[in-house]
Amino acid sequence: MKVHALVEDLAGAERAVRAGATVVQLRRKGATTDELVDRGRGFRSLDVTFVVNDDVDAAIALGADGVHLGQADTGGEQARAAGLLLGRSVATPEQAAVADGDYLGAGPVWESPSKADADPAIGLKGLRAICAAAAVPVVAIGGIDAGNAADCIRAGAVGVAVIRAAADPRLREAVDEALRGR
Numbered sequence: 001m002k003v004h005a006l007v008e009d010l011a012g013a014e015r016a017v018r019a020g021a022t023v024v025q026l027r028r029k030g031a032t033t034d035e036l037v038d039r040g041r042g043f044r045s046l047d048v049t050f051v052v053n054d055d056v057d058a059a060i061a062l063g064a065d066g067v068h069l070g071q072a073d074t075g076g077e078q079a080r081a082a083g084l085l086l087g088r089s090v091a092t093p094e095q096a097a098v099a100d101g102d103y104l105g106a107g108p109v110w111e112s113p114s115k116a117d118a119d120p121a122i123g124l125k126g127l128r129a130i131c132a133a134a135a136v137p138v139v140a141i142g143g144i145d146a147g148n149a150a151d152c153i154r155a156g157a158v159g160v161a162v163i164r165a166a167a168d169p170r171l172r173e174a175v176d177e178a179l180r181g182r
Contacts, residue, residue, distance in 0.1 A: 001103060002175045004139055004161035006053070010042040012166065017046050020172025025068060025161070027053035037061045051087060059084055068105060076100050089141075091119040092126075093133035105161055106130040108142020109152060112163075118142065124155045131156025146170035153178035 004023040005016030013024040026040050036058035043050045044063050051066040052059035056075035059067040059082075066085025069075055079086045088101030096104055108118045109127050121142065122130070131138045140152035141161035146168050149160045153175060165171045 001049075001137055001139055001159040002179070003159060003172050004051075004105075004141075005166035006161060006163045007166060009039055013043055013046055015167040017048055019167045019169040021048060021166060022159070023049040023051060025051040025053055026058075026062075026064075027163075029054075031055075033058045033061070040064070049085070051085065056082070056084070066102070069101075071095060071099075087139075090130060090134075091122060093129045096130045096134040096138070099134070099136075101136060103137045103139055103158075104130070104134050105141045106134075106138050106157065107140055107161075109140050110143025110148070112143040124151055127152060127157060128155040144171075146174045149174040150178035153182070 002022045005021035006025045006027045007013045008028050040062040050064045051068050052064045053068050056067050056078045067079045068087035070089045086101045087103050088099040089105045090096045108121050111121050137158040139159045139161050140157040144160045144162050145165040152160050
């Protein structure tokens with residue numbers, strides 16, 4: 001769970017894996033299930049955990065390891081029944097305390113241009129509070145790069161999720177170094 005790379009296609013996933021991603025998450029906002037399945041072909045051949053964003057049916061069709069759902073997204077029970085790893089997005093300690101995921105994506109830690117409708121930034125203090133409230137591993141997301149990833153690990157996250165920094169090998173190095181320092 002060290003580095004979650006949120007990607008739109010196989011080429012992006014391959015670049016992220018070469019840079020050290022341990023999880024690739026297929027994320028195409030607004031795509032239909034059929035479009036996701038079409039874009040997701042080949043992800044299973046990568047030697048990392050494969051997660052689909054927001055679409056349980058696509059995750060099942062692709063043989064993904066898991067699905068990541070937002071707070072308001074339905075499908076958690078279907079994901080569990082299919083044996084999928086379930087990730088949930090949270091932005092507050094209260095959400096973290098009751099979330100039904102196997103891991104939580106917490107954030108945005110900092111503002112990010114990648115998601116126009118994101119919640120307000122929670123900062124490291126908010127991330128630390130979410131990590132303390134959560135009963136499962138927390139992955140930080142939002143405005144993260146190689147320069148600030150270690151701060152997220154020191155705040156209690158087990159990893160980081162990124163879009164823009166997905167192919168930066170310095171990101172994995174920063175996360176590994178911070179985890180060794182725990």
